[in-house]
Amino acid sequence: MCLGIPGRIVEVRASADRPDLRTGIVDFEGLRRPVCLVYTPEAQIGDYVIVHVGFAISRVDEAEAARTLAVIRAIPDALARELGTTLERT
Amino acid sequence: MKYLDEYRDPVLARRLLEELRKLATKPWTIMEVCGGQTHTIVRQGIDELLPAGIRMIHGPGCPVCVTPLAMVDKAVAIAARPEVTFTSYGDMLRVPGSTGDLVGVKARGGDVRVVYSPLDAVRIAEAHPDRQVVFFAVGFETTAPANAMAVLHAAARGLANFTVLVSHVLVPPAITAILDAPDNEVRGFLAAGHVCAVMGYTQYEPIAARYRVPIVVTGFEPLDLIEGILMTVRQLEEGRAEVENQYARAVHRAGNTAAQDAIREVFTVTARSWRGVGEIPASGLALAPRYAAYDAEHRFAVESLNTTEHPACIAGDILRGTRLPTDCAAYGTACTPRTPLGAPMVSAEGTCAAFHGAGRQRSTVGSR
Numbered sequence: 001m002c003l004g005i006p007g008r009i010v011e012v013r014a015s016a017d018r019p020d021l022r023t024g025i026v027d028f029e030g031l032r033r034p035v036c037l038v039y040t041p042e043a044q045i046g047d048y049v050i051v052h053v054g055f056a057i058s059r060v061d062e063a064e065a066a067r068t069l070a071v072i073r074a075i076p077d078a079l080a081r082e083l084g085t086t087l088e089r090t
Numbered sequence: 091m092k093y094l095d096e097y098r099d100p101v102l103a104r105r106l107l108e109e110l111r112k113l114a115t116k117p118w119t120i121m122e123v124c125g126g127q128t129h130t131i132v133r134q135g136i137d138e139l140l141p142a143g144i145r146m147i148h149g150p151g152c153p154v155c156v157t158p159l160a161m162v163d164k165a166v167a168i169a170a171r172p173e174v175t176f177t178s179y180g181d182m183l184r185v186p187g188s189t190g191d192l193v194g195v196k197a198r199g200g201d202v203r204v205v206y207s208p209l210d211a212v213r214i215a216e217a218h219p220d221r222q223v224v225f226f227a228v229g230f231e232t233t234a235p236a237n238a239m240a241v242l243h244a245a246a247r248g249l250a251n252f253t254v255l256v257s258h259v260l261v262p263p264a265i266t267a268i269l270d271a272p273d274n275e276v277r278g279f280l281a282a283g284h285v286c287a288v289m290g291y292t293q294y295e296p297i298a299a300r301y302r303v304p305i306v307v308t309g310f311e312p313l314d315l316i317e318g319i320l321m322t323v324r325q326l327e328e329g330r331a332e333v334e335n336q337y338a339r340a341v342h343r344a345g346n347t348a349a350q351d352a353i354r355e356v357f358t359v360t361a362r363s364w365r366g367v368g369e370i371p372a373s374g375l376a377l378a379p380r381y382a383a384y385d386a387e388h389r390f391a392v393e394s395l396n397t398t399e400h401p402a403c404i405a406g407d408i409l410r411g412t413r414l415p416t417d418c419a420a421y422g423t424a425c426t427p428r429t430p431l432g433a434p435m436v437s438a439e440g441t442c443a444a445f446h447g448a449g450r451q452r453s454t455v456g457s458r
Contacts, residue, residue: 003126003310003438003439004126004232004283004284004287004310004340006094018209018243020243020246021209021239021243029094033206036207036209036236036239038239038348039235039346039348039349039352040346041348050284050287050340052232052233052236052284053179053206053207053208053229053233053236054206054207054208054209054210054236055207055235055236055239057232057235057284057287057288057346057349058284058287058288058340058341058346059340060339060340061338061339061340062339064338064339065339067338068317068336068338068339069096069097069102069313072102072105072106072313072317073102075102075105075106075108075109076105
């Protein structure tokens with residue numbers, strides 16, 4: 001229930017029976033579900049959002065996602081350290 | 091999904107673990123609060139890959155597990171009424187009450203339905219004006235915005251046949267309660283990333299300062315969790331006690347203000363009883379007085395019944411993190427996900443279910 005799942009917005013539209021609630025279709029690796037976007041007014045088609053119980057609660061910032069990975073990738077590889085060389089520098 | 095595979099990269103995970111091994115000079119005990127994080131840690135065996143001395147304690151962050159027995163009994167009593175269509179997230183259906191669960195009500199002919207979103211419950215109420223539709227609004231701060239919107243939506247539509255049975259709980263007071271316990275061993279916390287996506291993390295700053303504990307807002311993928319642990323250990327080794335954000339791709343310091351506004355509009359902070367823990371002041375949400383018409387407890391006047399927990403179940407100790415599932419005599423024998431005695435074995439986010447799903451065996455030693 002509490003698990004938030006990231007998915008990509010593929011469609012934004014007012015749902016027929018509730019025009020007052022911004023709704024979108026979100027793709028979860030092939031599975032598509034309607035998601036209420038009322039709490040992520042800034043999220044557009046193509047954006048990733050974290051979805052909880054049918055509501056997007058947060059837009060995933062791709063630049064931040066890349067930055068976190070870059071920090072982790074910058075940790076030198078243990079094997080490389082043992083060999084005294086650096087195999088990867090990203 | 092973009093970035094999802096990268097955050098599960100075993101090569102990068104090994105590097106982070108290696109970095110942690112270099113960093114950790116002392117034993118440290120860290121609690122992950124969120125049940126979703128517990129599952130990833132146990133399923134991936136992250137706790138078993140950590141350097142010796144770094145111990146993870148699994149916290150009370152499973153809303154299904156901490157929903158008090160009295161509330162489950164109320165749900166069962168309301169759901170059994172002939173005029174009621176009772177709607178709930180799926181994980182609440184098999185939580186044992188004193189005398190049965192919601193699945194049992196359904197088996198006896200009760201109208202109990204699983205919904206994916208609380209808005210689905212509102213839809214059912216609109217489609218069936220002759221039925222009293224009740225939604226079981228449980229969860230932490232993560233589900234509160236969705237449940238708040240269901241009430242706002244029902245109010246906007248003027249629905250007279252929709253009510254909610256509210257049993258919301260809040261994370262920061264639970265952390266404070268754990269830190270106040272005389273036998274507390276926790277020296278640092280991984281804060282639940284999705285709770286913080288809604289609430290932000292300013293509430294944790296006074297806790298970190300007052301109790302001198304590092305708190306790291308952490309995501310849910312294996313790399314997130316190992317990095318969250320690494321950041322916590324780094325603070326501990328350097329003698330710092332700050333709130334840091336590992337999960338910047340989804341969490342801002344201020345959180346989601348639109349979601350917070352809806353929570354504040356519909357709910358008010360109240361004392362809540364936590365199953366296995368007891369009452370914690372100002373640790374939950376109840377409907378605000380102006381939405382009292384949508385309160386199922388008022389509408390159906392459910393009396394608190396005599397509640398009795400199963401005597402063999404040590405759920406309270408599990409939820410406080412003082413004992414492991416594998417310390418329980420009933421674990422894997424009398425108590426399994428198919429025949430659960432307590433909530434932590436029922437829920438997909440429960441610590442006992444996480445251990446059982448990962449094939450962890452009962453310990454005779456009593457730790458790890």
